[in-house]
Amino acid sequence: MTRRAVELPVLAPHDPVDHAAAAAAFNADVARTDWHDEALWFVRVKRDRAAAAVPEWEALRARASAIKEHALTHLDEYLVQFESNALANGMRVHWARDADEHNRIVHGILDRAGSQRLVKSKSMLTEECGLNPYLEARGIEVIDTDLGERIVQLRREGPSHIVLPAIHLKKEEVGDTFHEHLGTPAGLSDPTALAGAAREHLRERFLAADATLTGMNFAVAETGGFVVCTNEGNADLGMVLAPIHIASVGIEKIIPRVEDLAVFLRLLARSGTGQAVTVYSSHVHGPRSGQELHIVLVDNGRTKQLAREEFWTSLKCIRCGACMNTCPVYRRSGGHSYGFTVPGPIGSVLTPGLDLEKYAALPFASTLCGSCTAVCPVKIDLDGQLFRWRQRVVQAGHVSAAKSVAMKSSVRLFNHPRLFRLAGALARRGLRILPRPLARLAARPWARARELPAPPAQSFRAWYRKNRPGGDR
Amino acid sequence: MSAESVSARDAILAAVRAARPPSVARPESLRPVHQEESGLSRLDAFTAAATAAGATVTLAPRKDVPRFVASATEGAITLLSFAAGVTSTMSPHGDAHSLSALDVLVSESSLGVAENGAVWIATSDTVLRGALFLAARVVIVVREEDLVDDLHQAYERIDVRSHSFGVFVSGPSKTADIEQSLVIGAHGPKALTLVVVRADEPVNP
Amino acid sequence: MTAALFVPCYVDQFYPHVAVAALTVLERLGVQVDVPEGAACCGQPSANAGFGRDGHSTIERFVDVYARYERIIVLSGSCAVHVRLHAGEVVAHGGRSDDAGAHVAERTTEFCSYLHDEIGVGLVALLGAKFDGCAAVHIGCHGLRGLGLAKPSELQEQPFDKVRALLGTVRGLELVDLARPDECCGFGGTFSVGEPAVSVKMGRDRLRDFTSHDTQAVVSTDMSCLMHLDGLARRERLRLPMYHVAEVLAGTARAR
Numbered sequence: 047m048t049r050r051a052v053e054l055p056v057l058a059p060h061d062p063v064d065h066a067a068a069a070a071a072f073n074a075d076v077a078r079t080d081w082h083d084e085a086l087w088f089v090r091v092k093r094d095r096a097a098a099a100v101p102e103w104e105a106l107r108a109r110a111s112a113i114k115e116h117a118l119t120h121l122d123e124y125l126v127q128f129e130s131n132a133l134a135n136g137m138r139v140h141w142a143r144d145a146d147e148h149n150r151i152v153h154g155i156l157d158r159a160g161s162q163r164l165v166k167s168k169s170m171l172t173e174e175c176g177l178n179p180y181l182e183a184r185g186i187e188v189i190d191t192d193l194g195e196r197i198v199q200l201r202r203e204g205p206s207h208i209v210l211p212a213i214h215l216k217k218e219e220v221g222d223t224f225h226e227h228l229g230t231p232a233g234l235s236d237p238t239a240l241a242g243a244a245r246e247h248l249r250e251r252f253l254a255a256d257a258t259l260t261g262m263n264f265a266v267a268e269t270g271g272f273v274v275c276t277n278e279g280n281a282d283l284g285m286v287l288a289p290i291h292i293a294s295v296g297i298e299k300i301i302p303r304v305e306d307l308a309v310f311l312r313l314l315a316r317s318g319t320g321q322a323v324t325v326y327s328s329h330v331h332g333p334r335s336g337q338e339l340h341i342v343l344v345d346n347g348r349t350k351q352l353a354r355e356e357f358w359t360s361l362k363c364i365r366c367g368a369c370m371n372t373c374p375v376y377r378r379s380g381g382h383s384y385g386f387t388v389p390g391p392i393g394s395v396l397t398p399g400l401d402l403e404k405y406a407a408l409p410f411a412s413t414l415c416g417s418c419t420a421v422c423p424v425k426i427d428l429d430g431q432l433f434r435w436r437q438r439v440v441q442a443g444h445v446s447a448a449k450s451v452a453m454k455s456s457v458r459l460f461n462h463p464r465l466f467r468l469a470g471a472l473a474r475r476g477l478r479i480l481p482r483p484l485a486r487l488a489a490r491p492w493a494r495a496r497e498l499p500a501p502p503a504q505s506f507r508a509w510y511r512k513n514r515p516g517g518d519r
Numbered sequence: 520m521s522a523e524s525v526s527a528r529d530a531i532l533a534a535v536r537a538a539r540p541p542s543v544a545r546p547e548s549l550r551p552v553h554q555e556e557s558g559l560s561r562l563d564a565f566t567a568a569a570t571a572a573g574a575t576v577t578l579a580p581r582k583d584v585p586r587f588v589a590s591a592t593e594g595a596i597t598l599l600s601f602a603a604g605v606t607s608t609m610s611p612h613g614d615a616h617s618l619s620a621l622d623v624l625v626s627e628s629s630l631g632v633a634e635n636g637a638v639w640i641a642t643s644d645t646v647l648r649g650a651l652f653l654a655a656r657v658v659i660v661v662r663e664e665d666l667v668d669d670l671h672q673a674y675e676r677i678d679v680r681s682h683s684f685g686v687f688v689s690g691p692s693k694t695a696d697i698e699q700s701l702v703i704g705a706h707g708p709k710a711l712t713l714v715v716v717r718a719d720e721p722v723n724p
Numbered sequence: 725m726t727a728a729l730f731v732p733c734y735v736d737q738f739y740p741h742v743a744v745a746a747l748t749v750l751e752r753l754g755v756q757v758d759v760p761e762g763a764a765c766c767g768q769p770s771a772n773a774g775f776g777r778d779g780h781s782t783i784e785r786f787v788d789v790y791a792r793y794e795r796i797i798v799l800s801g802s803c804a805v806h807v808r809l810h811a812g813e814v815v816a817h818g819g820r821s822d823d824a825g826a827h828v829a830e831r832t833t834e835f836c837s838y839l840h841d842e843i844g845v846g847l848v849a850l851l852g853a854k855f856d857g858c859a860a861v862h863i864g865c866h867g868l869r870g871l872g873l874a875k876p877s878e879l880q881e882q883p884f885d886k887v888r889a890l891l892g893t894v895r896g897l898e899l900v901d902l903a904r905p906d907e908c909c910g911f912g913g914t915f916s917v918g919e920p921a922v923s924v925k926m927g928r929d930r931l932r933d934f935t936s937h938d939t940q941a942v943v944s945t946d947m948s949c950l951m952h953l954d955g956l957a958r959r960e961r962l963r964l965p966m967y968h969v970a971e972v973l974a975g976t977a978r979a980r
Contacts, residue, residue, distance in 0.1 A: 066919045066922075073921040079925060083929070094877065094878070104881060375926075378926060410915065410919070411922075413911065413912030413915050413923075416865055417865070417878060420878035433771075436776075437771075437774055440777075441774075441777065445774065449914075449918075453773050453775040453778060457770050457775065457781065460764045460765035460785075461785055466733070474737060491917050491920045492916065492955070494920060494924075495959060496924070496927075496952065496956050497955045497958040498955065499739070499951055502738065502741070504740065506735065506759075507736055510747075514747075
């Protein structure tokens with residue numbers, strides 16, 4: 047493999063993500079925000095129904111978590127076992143330390159085979175690696191074949207959800223995009239008709255493809271095989287038609303045994319979409335005859351996360367998307383506000399490990415309500431990790447000076463009871479005697495949309511001293 | 520394997536070893552202990568789950584299977600069969616590309632899963648594998664006695680290594696990527712019919 | 725046994741009547757209760773904002789003040805969760821013993837938990853509280869998922885709800901079923917000012933769920949949620965009284 051002299055940038059610039067500003071822009075359209083919130087809440091409701099139908103649901107979650115923790119704490123052994131079994135199955139195995147190395151490996155495989163037309167099924171890893179622009183810059187046609195991914199690809203956007211990549215779009219917008227790119231009639235917005243048009247357009251691409259790339263939902267160490275789950279059948283069409291199959295996978299996706307698949311497949315679709323299982327759960331244990339099958343095992347920051355005592359369990363994630371669907375903040379801010387391929391709570395605990403400064407805002411894009419942790423099929427303590435990342439962000443100084451001063455002085459206030467009483471008395475009086483607009487101004491941004499509490503004449507402490515003179519001080 | 524990736528392999532494995540958190544033991548049993556009876560028979564549960572996934576389920580006495588399959592494949596001009604007693608109208612070889620205009624695939628499954636309505640098909644045959652996804656309609660015959668309760672039982676019964684490919688199929692291909700509206704027939708089959716062959720001796724005669 | 729009642733800073737300053745109600749309820753139930761001075765805050769606001777290190781002195785102070793009590797009853801779910809999770813990190817210093825932090829963490833409970841688990845619904849019923857009207861219950865997320873005040877909607881376990889059990893003793897009070905029983909209100913401490921757009925939207929959506937169910941009042945375990953929700957409701961000129969559970973049990977709450 048030859049190194050290119052000039053590499054195109056594959057990752058977004060270093061500009062910090064301003065989640066609050068993006069969320070404010072999203073919320074400017076109230077009806078649309080409501081629609082987005084309801085659409086995702088509906089998925090959460092379907093998940094609840096599917097989970098309720100499994101009496102041993104909580105036991106399954108506990109087992110899934112334990113299997114993943116076991117696998118991650120023996121990851122080197124399982125990686126080696128997976129590699130040797132995959133080789134024995136006739137697959138070729140590549141290792142990539144980072145996004146750039148992954149992209150070079152993939153390009154190298156295609157280049158050697160003279161492949162020009164790549165069809166891809168959903169792989170968040172390749173989004174994370176910026177593979178598409180890398181290959182396109184080198185003259186390879188890359189077609190995302192998952193319908194949602196194809197929609198955002200045609201619009202030159204990133205996915206806004208890992209399971210529902212185009213959940214932020216209305217059918218009319220999809221209609222406009224298809225009209226422009228696929229030649230559907232102007233104004234056509236019926237989902238069935240649009241999906242039918244995409245089917246025809248993509249069927250041609252499948253038949254013409256000379257290579258396919260898929261992700262993996264699970265890689266099984268014991269057998270050297272892997273499982274790909276889809277509803278559309280797109281991964282399978284690529285795999286069965288193209289002469290070259292590349293399967294890219296993050297190293298954390300390894301599970302020890304075949305029997306573990308039962309646990310994870312029972313949880314995955316139920317958590318993600320509320321289906322009992324995806325339409326296709328495809329198990330690949332070797333290339334088709336005449337086919338080349340390459341596996342690319344990718345680190346790209348995962349070993350760093352594994353080394354972080356407070357955050358390594360985030361690698362248990364099976365990418366079901368349930369934490370996004372349940373997150374009241376995600377539902378009302380949209381996936382793009384997170385500025386990363388994986389948005390929502392799990393994105394907010396994965397990204398600070400990649401670039402603390404750039405993603406400093408994300409651990410704060412949460413009320414720490416904990417719904418994500420309770421819904422997670424592998425029991426990642428997402429709210430706890432968000433809390434801990436907040437400490438790291440502040441300790442690293444990636445926080446505004448104003449906030450820093452405010453927090454530190456409030457701590458001083460709380461530690462000096464007399465000072466606290468004085469400040470409280472002044473604030474209460476201020477709230478009472480200041481004209482309301484002025485009081486609101488003083489209390490921005492709280493008071494932009496909310497009234498301040500009506501200030502009582504005296505604090506509880508003052509009342510207590512008067513009314514329980516014997517009370518302990 | 521290139522020299523570059525050998526060193527990447529070593530670097531990654533070394534990084535994993537350096538990062539390894541304290542060992543967590545593998546759970547002893549994967550099978551949850553608090554299995555409650557759902558009250559549904561295995562067949563009823565399978566039928567309900569498969570129907571919910573968008574499949575059409577028909578129950579056929581053993582002797583009537585060919586008739587049921589014939590009715591499920593009615594109108595097909597190109598039909599490919601991997602099921603006993605059902606004749607193909609074409610004989611493709613080698614590659615799956617020729618199957619793009621296939622009307623119907625008829626195949627057999629060795630196992631069905633009651634909890635999710637999925638049927639298992641394993642094959643190293645590219646034509647069968649391709650037809651599963653390229654045919655407009657798929658008909659799969661599964662025997663009632665090959666139904667299991669859940670995926671735990673399923674994985675006890677199947678050997679994923681026996682073929683290069685194996686798949687659980689639950690319903691026709693579908694997408695909800697446009698406004699969460701369910702559309703049947705995304706890339707693959709637009710219809711799935713499951714013909715369940717009744718066990719010869721019903722439990723409650 | 726003497727128990728301590730911890731009145732969080734914002735309750736002390738803005739909602740003294742809620743603390744009075746809580747104290748009254750506890751005293752009527754025969755609990756010997758102190759409200760010691762010296763710790764105005766548990767350290768949660770600064771820690772949740774990422775300033776846990778700076779706020780550590782606050783929770784140290786909390787431990788020093790409350791270590792001598794057998795029971796520490798906190799008038800807020802989120803403060804109680806913070807103390808239970810983090811007081812154990814406080815180490816020995818000066819007159820403070822080795823196990824003071826752990827002792828405080830272990831013995832800290834929240835007002836509703838305390839009434840339900842240690843006093844018992846039967847005794848609480850003897851308070852004879854009345855409330856004429858329909859109310860929605862809003863359990864703060866930390867109390868819900870961090871303390872287990874009720875079964876969160878995500879978990880597939882036997883349903884239980886300690887807050888509703890307590891409110892079930894109140895004559896005339898009817899509780900409505902919300903479309904989203906335990907959706908977060910959007911307060912989230914500094915989240916309310918750091919992410920105002922989403923925070924406000926969440927609060928308004930929560931209010932809409934209340935009002936679309938003919939709710940005449942909102943009853944909560946946390947005044948911080950209510951400070952946010954009530955602030956939004958009043959700005960929208962929505963007449964929807966909001967009360968802490970303690971006020972309802974003390975008989976000082978009134979429907980709209």
